[in-house]
Amino acid sequence: MALTFDDGPNAQTSRLLGILADRGVKATFFMVGQSVASNPAIARAAADAGHQLGNHTWRHPDLTTLDAAGVRDQLASTENAIEEATGIVPTIQRPPYGAWDETVKSVSGDLGLSLILWDVDTLDWQHRDPAKTLEIVKANTHRGSIVLMHDIHSTSVDAVNDVISYLQGEGHTLVTVDQLMGGSTSPGSVYYSGR
Ligand code: NI
Numbered sequence: 001m002a003l004t005f006d007d008g009p010n011a012q013t014s015r016l017l018g019i020l021a022d023r024g025v026k027a028t029f030f031m032v033g034q035s036v037a038s039n040p041a042i043a044r045a046a047a048d049a050g051h052q053l054g055n056h057t058w059r060h061p062d063l064t065t066l067d068a069a070g071v072r073d074q075l076a077s078t079e080n081a082i083e084e085a086t087g088i089v090p091t092i093q094r095p096p097y098g099a100w101d102e103t104v105k106s107v108s109g110d111l112g113l114s115l116i117l118w119d120v121d122t123l124d125w126q127h128r129d130p131a132k133t134l135e136i137v138k139a140n141t142h143r144g145s146i147v148l149m150h151d152i153h154s155t156s157v158d159a160v161n162d163v164i165s166y167l168q169g170e171g172h173t174l175v176t177v178d179q180l181m182g183g184s185t186s187p188g189s190v191y192y193s194g195r
Contacts, residue, residue, distance in 0.1 A: 001141060001172050002180045003027040004118065005151035006056055006094060009035055009042035016157045017045055023164050027051050028177045030094040033058035033078030040085035047086035052176035055079055055093035055113060063095050063104045071107040092116045092177055092185060109188020116177050118148035119193040125150045130159035137163050144194035
């Protein structure tokens with residue numbers, strides 16, 4: 001299964017990278033373009049550590065409220081920022097709020113991006129409670145799951161050690177989205193899990 005972290009990078013991302021390094025776990029980070037532009041060294045550290053980077057738009061709008069040109073601008077500017085910071089061009093995007101429509105799919109496909117949603121929502125941004133995050137992971141995670149968390153909140157990062165211990169104890173191998181999908185996501189397609 002895959003742990004995914006949205007809305008960074010910021011200082012909490014750096015702390016999370018330390019925890020993941022200690023545990024020998026690779027994860028996937030869906031980064032906001034304007035935050036990559038502000039914190040390029042953190043984005044680069046995540047890439048250099050072997051984590052997968054994904055596109056989470058420039059300023060986190062609901063993409064279904066934009067026309068095709070607006071969607072393209074949000075995604076293309078973020079591709080550029082991530083490439084500039086890390087040398088890597090993401091092949092996956094996560095639409096903010098999980099909101100997508102045919103226009104979002106089509107523009108994403110044109111840009112070589114598949115849409116990666118999730119099947120386990122920890123709601124970490126809402127309750128800000130590490131114990132609750134772990135409880136939701138325990139109740140909902142299966143083989144092939146994609147777990148949604150946010151690396152901009154300290155309480156989310158606080159949950160990660162226990163989440164990893166639980167999942168590994170259950171026999172799960174924690175991998176990047178690309179590894180979960182066997183490297184075979186196709187641009188413009190939508191995925192909720194590796195099953
Ligand atoms: Ni987000």
